[in-house]
Amino acid sequence: xxxxxxxxxxxxxxxxxxxxxxxxxxxxxxxxxxxxxxxxxxxxxxxxxxxxxxxxxxxxxxxxxxxxxxxxxxxxxxxxxxxxxxxxxxxxxxxxxxxxxxxxxxxxxxxxxxxxxxxxxxxxxxxxxxxxxxxxxxxxxxxxxxxxxxxxxxxxxxxxxxxxxxxxxxxxxxxxxxxxxxxxxxxxxxxxxxxxxxxxxxxxxxxxxxxxxxxxxxxxxxxxxxxxxxxxxxxxxxxxxxxxxxxxxxxxxxxxxxxxxxxxxxxxxxxxxxxxxxxxxxxxxxxxxxxxxxxxxxxxxxxxxxxxxxxxxxxxxxxxxxxxxxxxxxxxxxxxxxxxxxxxxxxxxxxxxxxxxxxxxxxxxxxxxxxxxxxxxxxxxxxxxxxxxxxxxxxxxxxxxxxxxxxxxxxxxxxxxxxxxxxxxxxxxxxxxxxxxxxxxxxxxxxxxxxxxxxxxxxxxxxxxxxxxxxxxxxxxxxxxxxxxxxxxxxxxxxxxxxxxxxxxxxxxxxxxxxxxxxxxxxxxxxxxxxxxxxxxxxxxxxxxxxxxxxxxxxxxxxxxxxxxxxxxxxxxxxxxxxxxxxxxxxxxxxxxxxxxxxxx
Amino acid sequence: xxxxxxxxxxxxxxxxxxxxxxxxxxxxxxxxxxxxxxxxxxxxxxxxxxxxxxxxxxxxxxxxxxxxxxxxxxxxxxxxxxxxxxxxxxxxxxxxxxxxxxxxxxxxxxxxxxxxxxxxxxxxxxxxxxxxxxxxxxxxxxxxxxxxxxxxxxxxxxxxxxxxxxxxxxxxxxxxxxxxxxxxxxxxxxxxxxxxxxxxxxxxxxxxxxxxxxxxxxxxxxxxxxxxxxxxxxxxxxxxxxxxxxxxxxxxxxxxxxxxxxxxxxxxxxxxxxxxxxxxxxxxxxxxxxxxxxxxxxxxxxxxxxxxxxxxxxxxxxxxxxxxxxxxxxxxxxxxxxxxxxxxxxxxxxx
Numbered sequence: 001x002x003x004x005x006x007x008x009x010x011x012x013x014x015x016x017x018x019x020x021x022x023x024x025x026x027x028x029x030x031x032x033x034x035x036x037x038x039x040x041x042x043x044x045x046x047x048x049x050x051x052x053x054x055x056x057x058x059x060x061x062x063x064x065x066x067x068x069x070x071x072x073x074x075x076x077x078x079x080x081x082x083x084x085x086x087x088x089x090x091x092x093x094x095x096x097x098x099x100x101x102x103x104x105x106x107x108x109x110x111x112x113x114x115x116x117x118x119x120x121x122x123x124x125x126x127x128x129x130x131x132x133x134x135x136x137x138x139x140x141x142x143x144x145x146x147x148x149x150x151x152x153x154x155x156x157x158x159x160x161x162x163x164x165x166x167x168x169x170x171x172x173x174x175x176x177x178x179x180x181x182x183x184x185x186x187x188x189x190x191x192x193x194x195x196x197x198x199x200x201x202x203x204x205x206x207x208x209x210x211x212x213x214x215x216x217x218x219x220x221x222x223x224x225x226x227x228x229x230x231x232x233x234x235x236x237x238x239x240x241x242x243x244x245x246x247x248x249x250x251x252x253x254x255x256x257x258x259x260x261x262x263x264x265x266x267x268x269x270x271x272x273x274x275x276x277x278x279x280x281x282x283x284x285x286x287x288x289x290x291x292x293x294x295x296x297x298x299x300x301x302x303x304x305x306x307x308x309x310x311x312x313x314x315x316x317x318x319x320x321x322x323x324x325x326x327x328x329x330x331x332x333x334x335x336x337x338x339x340x341x342x343x344x345x346x347x348x349x350x351x352x353x354x355x356x357x358x359x360x361x362x363x364x365x366x367x368x369x370x371x372x373x374x375x376x377x378x379x380x381x382x383x384x385x386x387x388x389x390x391x392x393x394x395x396x397x398x399x400x401x402x403x404x405x406x407x408x409x410x411x412x413x414x415x416x417x418x419x420x421x422x423x424x425x426x427x428x429x430x431x432x433x434x435x436x437x438x439x440x441x442x443x444x445x446x447x448x449x450x451x452x453x454x455x456x457x458x459x460x461x462x463x464x465x466x467x468x469x470x471x472x473x474x475x476x477x478x479x480x481x482x483x484x485x486x487x488x489x490x491x492x493x494x495x496x497x498x499x500x501x502x503x504x505x506x507x508x509x510x511x512x513x514x515x516x517x518x519x520x521x522x523x524x525x526x527x528x529x530x531x532x533x534x535x536x537x538x539x540x541x542x543x544x545x546x547x548x549x550x551x552x553x554x555x556x557x558x559x560x561x562x563x564x565x566x567x568x569x570x571x572x573x574x575x576x577x578x579x580x581x582x583x584x585x586x587x588x589x590x591x592x593x594x595x596x597x598x599x600x601x
Numbered sequence: 602x603x604x605x606x607x608x609x610x611x612x613x614x615x616x617x618x619x620x621x622x623x624x625x626x627x628x629x630x631x632x633x634x635x636x637x638x639x640x641x642x643x644x645x646x647x648x649x650x651x652x653x654x655x656x657x658x659x660x661x662x663x664x665x666x667x668x669x670x671x672x673x674x675x676x677x678x679x680x681x682x683x684x685x686x687x688x689x690x691x692x693x694x695x696x697x698x699x700x701x702x703x704x705x706x707x708x709x710x711x712x713x714x715x716x717x718x719x720x721x722x723x724x725x726x727x728x729x730x731x732x733x734x735x736x737x738x739x740x741x742x743x744x745x746x747x748x749x750x751x752x753x754x755x756x757x758x759x760x761x762x763x764x765x766x767x768x769x770x771x772x773x774x775x776x777x778x779x780x781x782x783x784x785x786x787x788x789x790x791x792x793x794x795x796x797x798x799x800x801x802x803x804x805x806x807x808x809x810x811x812x813x814x815x816x817x818x819x820x821x822x823x824x825x826x827x828x829x830x831x832x833x834x835x836x837x838x839x840x841x842x843x844x845x846x847x848x849x850x851x852x853x854x855x856x857x858x859x860x861x862x863x864x865x866x867x868x869x870x871x872x873x874x875x876x877x878x879x880x881x882x883x884x885x886x887x888x889x890x891x892x893x894x895x896x897x898x899x900x901x902x903x904x905x906x907x908x909x910x911x912x913x914x915x916x917x918x919x920x921x922x923x924x925x926x927x928x929x930x931x932x933x934x935x936x937x938x939x940x941x942x943x944x945x946x947x948x949x950x951x952x
């Protein structure tokens with residue numbers, strides 16, 4: 001194998017599984033250490049740099065970081081990364097003085113931003129310090145987009161949205177609420193230098209079966225949630241069926257319980273493992289006594305005298321045939337009585353206000369043709385971000401797309417090449433503070449994940465505004481932060497210093513090191529005492545060692561970053577070094593402003 | 602040394618031996634030796650060996666005397682029996698243990714000081730008795746625990762940390778052991794586990810006194826330029842005379858050894874030792890040859906390693922003493938000490 005190039009920032013970046021898994025590359029171990037030291041404002045600011053809305057994401061993020069957490073590979077349960085983010089959001093002090101300063105003198109460029117959701121406001125946040133003037137148009141009376149209209153208040157209190165969105169508005173954007181854009185053509189005729197479309201995927205998918213239009217008791221999930229959010233709907237029938245198996249279905253069923261639903265069932269046509277809902281969204285629903293009915297495929301709405309009385313389903317059975325192809329077969333039929341049906345089977349893009357002769361191309365699903373790196377549409381100067389760009393994804397994805405679109409808009413306005421973007425950088429500094437002393441807590445302890453306390457069941461359903469999760473108590477999060485394995489403190493090896501004494505190999509608690517003759521990767525992977533069977537994880541191979549010409553090999557998969565190899569190394573060939581990924585933002589593309597920003601911080 | 606104890610982490614894919622035990626199950630307390638000490642690496646090799654041999658920890662006794670080397674039994678096999686004896690007197694205690702329960706696997710760990718200076722007499726007589734044990738000398742050429750004075754194994758001309766050269770001739774434990782009639786004599790290097798682990802396994806399975814002299818650099822006092830027992834100089838001067846493989850009973854030999862250049866020696870446990878000679882003229886079954894070759898290599902400035910001499914035909918201590926098959930510690934007290942009357946009868950029988 002070729003020696004591993006640890007100077008490429010992506011190598012160590014990948015070792016920090018959570019940061020690698022996060023679309024916005026949030027420095028998770030970094031903020032967790034801040035929390036551990038009681039530096040909540042710093043923790044919040046570090047979060048805000050990459051994900052802009054820590055308080056919101058600390059409650060409702062899709063947390064792609066958690067399933068990949070290293071802790072899950074050594075002791076089953078990941079660190080509660082998401083809920084620790086909420087701790088930073090809840091306990092921070094006034095962080096506004098530490099935000100990048102916004103110049104009084106604007107740069108003369110004007111941007112139109114359509115929609116006031118997470119992607120749009122990320123663009124605004126990134127462009128503000130660069131002196132752009134921005135008009136944000138939002139059809140609803142409040143900012144937030146999907147998180148305001150679709151995420152129920154018992155999961156995400158409106159004050160949290162207000163706080164994090166207002167701080168951006170206060171820095172000086174022109175916000176136009178209740179202002180739907182009806183024609184992009186008209187907007188383009190105004191003197192904007194660039195346009196960002198951040199209107200999400202606002203159309204709920206329809207389920208057109210017999211009986212659909214014979215009653216008014218059938219609702220489209222996301223439209224229904226929006227009506228609930230803006231108090232247009234405040235009650236629901238007693239027997240409610242939610243059709244669908246995603247996170248929207250979970251929000252619909254739990255909302256129904258709070259509006260008077262007594263017998264609420266979530267009906268999904270496939271098996272449990274095929275459901276799109278996250279475990280942490282399904283579990284609270286089941287806890288609140290929602291029935292989950294699997295393998296029921298809807299066939300008909302049963303309406304009697306204009307009144308919905310039930311739904312007919314095919315009961316399905318699934319199997320995998322010899323070729324590995326999925327087979328389904330109807331085994332029975334069932335009628336489930338109900339008085340309300342809520343359809344939560346997906347959402348789609350919809351751009352009725354974009355004229356089709358402007359040069360913006362769409363595919364058959366109404367998804368625009370957007371460049372996956374620059375986020376520019378086929379019409380120069382018109383950018384898309386968030387769900388509007390590539391269809392429904394999640395909040396953290398939308399934020400990252402906003403960052404990228406902001407870079408593009410800045411480059412576009414300055415007539416620079418959109419594809420010539422700054423690469424990731426890195427900083428690597430030793431964590432050694434003295435003998436046996438590191439700038440992080442390296443002693444590993446087995447510890448179970450701490451559950452976030454919730455409000456008691458009997459108090460939950462009185463009011464839809466009662467937040468269910470209470471957030472960690474200090475005693476809990478102070479233990480939970482210690483579960484973080486500090487994957488960003490990297491084991492950095494210098495081959496020329498090694499005397500091949502084997503000390504590191506012998507002390508490694510997970511036996512992930514070896515010194516061996518260089519060979520093919522597949523063969524080296526088997527030479528480590530705990531075989532490196534997880535091919536998703538890299539193995540490190542050093543330069544040739546000076547005394548025997550063999551190589552040092554390390555499996556990144558199970559390393560717990562305890563630093564014992566570095567403590568045991570007599571020549572400091574191994575050292576623990578803090579890795580910081582440098583992610584470029586719009587302000588980094590404009591160097592002068594970046595300097596100013598750093599001064600302000 | 603490291604400051605925090607190595608945590609115990611049970612990974613699902615950690616290899617297990619036939620007893621269902623993991624490598625970690627054979628580990629011991631946190632080492633307080635210097636970081637990079639060769640002794641820790643030997644500890645690792647011992648753990649690997651007993652793991653591979655599927656030895657139950659409580660069927661093993663680890664013995665030592667005094668010195669850095671003699672601390673190491675604390676660092677492996679936490680669940681084994683152990684005895685840390687007076688300086689240089691470990692062979693006597695091992696003899697007692699062996700007499701009391703000859704079924705235990707006995708591992709003695711000593712150093713160049715503990716064996717070749719204060720314990721030289723004890724060492725010699727353990728060989729004479731052909732005590733059934735694995736006797737490891739962690740040989741670094743200095744008294745590390747008293748800050749690096751030359752030991753009896755320091756080579757002439759090898760320098761101390763501050764530059765002073767040793768003038769006294771070294772005692773080579775391998776030559777001494779062969780001369781005294783040891784039945785298993787090997788030399789290896791702490792930095793070469795590929796060689797060391799099979800030697801330790803063969804030594805444990807050898808019935809009789811198996812001595813393995815392991816060059817184990819003292820990273821603090823004897824790893825500098827000018828030292829002949831540093832990591833660098835050992836790697837440069839070491840030459841493997843006989844490559845050794847231990848094959849457990851009932852296991853097929855997986856590697857095809859060329860006939861003529863390899864010798865198969867049957868051990869008492871049913872396992873075999875395969876010796877692959879790198880030099881045709883060398884015979885590890887002839888005392889004369891072995892000593893001659895070690896001396897010749899030494900004159901050339903080379904350190905001959907591998908299994909240097911083996912003789913499976915000799916009786917061990919308990920056989921020569923005509924001891925019964927049953928371990929003495931499993932015999933009830935009344936049978937073992939039949940009382941005054943029985944003693945009187947015994948004495949009368951000699952009159």
